[in-house]
Amino acid sequence: SQTIHQWPATLVQPVGSPLSLECTVEGTSNPNLYWYRQAAGRGLQLLFYSVGIGQISSEVPQNLSASRPQDRQFILSSKKLLLSDSGFYLCASLFGDTQYFGPGTRLTVL
Amino acid sequence: TQLLEQSPQFLSIQEGENLTVYCNSSSVFSSLQWYRQEPGEGPVLLVTVVTGGEVKKLKRLTFQFGDARKDSSLHITAAQPGDTGLYLCAGEYNFNKFYFGSGTKLNVKP
Numbered sequence: 001s002q003t004i005h006q007w008p009a010t011l012v013q014p015v016g017s018p019l020s021l022e023c024t025v026e027g028t029s030n031p032n033l034y035w036y037r038q039a040a041g042r043g044l045q046l047l048f049y050s051v052g053i054g055q056i057s058s059e060v061p062q063n064l065s066a067s068r069p070q071d072r073q074f075i076l077s078s079k080k081l082l083l084s085d086s087g088f089y090l091c092a093s094l095f096g097d098t099q100y101f102g103p104g105t106r107l108t109v110l
Numbered sequence: 111t112q113l114l115e116q117s118p119q120f121l122s123i124q125e126g127e128n129l130t131v132y133c134n135s136s137s138v139f140s141s142l143q144w145y146r147q148e149p150g151e152g153p154v155l156l157v158t159v160v161t162g163g164e165v166k167k168l169k170r171l172t173f174q175f176g177d178a179r180k181d182s183s184l185h186i187t188a189a190q191p192g193d194t195g196l197y198l199c200a201g202e203y204n205f206n207k208f209y210f211g212s213g214t215k216l217n218v219k220p
Contacts, residue, residue: 004152032206043116043198043210044153051206059207090152094206097141097160101152 002027004102006091012108019064019078021105023091026072032094033074035066037087038104044090050074081109113137114201114211122217123189131184131214133199140202142175142182147196147213156184189218 003026013019025031032051036044048066049057056066063082067075074091086109091102114135123129133142141160145153157166159175159182166173170193172185186193199211 034208036210041196041213041215043114043212044200046207046209049207088150092152097158097202098155099143099200099208101154104150104152106150 002031002093002095002100004091004093004100006089006102006105008105009103010106010108012110013081014110015083016080019076019081019085019107021076021089021091021107023074023076023102024072025074025093028072028093028095030071033068034092034094034099035074035076036090036092038090039087048074048076083109085109113209114199116197116199116211116214118214119212120215120217122219125190125218125220126188127218129186129189129216131197131199131216132181133183133201133211134181135201136180137201137203138179140179140205142179142202143200143208144173144182144184145198145200147198149196153196153198186216189216191218191220194218 005024035048038044046059050068053068064078089105092099117132143158144156147153157173162177162179164175170187174183194217197214200208202208
């Protein structure tokens with residue numbers, strides 16, 4: 001079975017600071033990987049989608065970027081955070097027709 | 111653009127009552143998934159429905175996929191406090207891309 005790790009678990013950053021969130025996957029190879037953002041008590045918004053190393057599809061124009069330097073590593077970044085970047089960030093991996101989610105990172109931008 | 115509309119947004123009921131959550135779209139999906147999420151955690155898959163008109167049962171939960179594969183419902187019989195959580199539907203289209211509904215927050219009071 002797959003295991004998805006995300007870190008950090010929580011993060012408080014000032015407006016204008018950079019961001020790097022990391023996601024790693026165990027138990028599978030060449031997975032489809034996803035970054036989602038979730039507002040409190042709401043649905044998930046698909047941010048980025050990757051089918052392989054270096055292949056990133058951006059779903060929503062925004063202040064964020066993603067990279068996939070290794071097969072099972074997916075990174076979410078920003079050069080300058082905005083207040084609106086606050087939220088719960090979830091990484092997911094696709095196995096068959098099932099998405100498995102990581103534990104998430106709670107980001108607060110002040 | 112909200113591709114999937116869930117209703118109701120909030121639901122507070124007494125233990126033992128029945129409830130139905132709806133997930134509607136104008137788009138056709140190759141599959142539709144239902145998730146349950148606890149606060150501060152990633153969503154966990156409950157079921158995937160693939161065929162139009164399909165009905166799946168998971169103990170007290172019954173899932174139905176519309177004939178046209180544009181809508182779905184989740185029915186819970188004799189709700190229990192342990193059913194409390196955020197219920198999310200997600201539709202798959204454009205091959206392995208998933209778009210989530212806005213979520214239904216369920217509270218079952220003992």
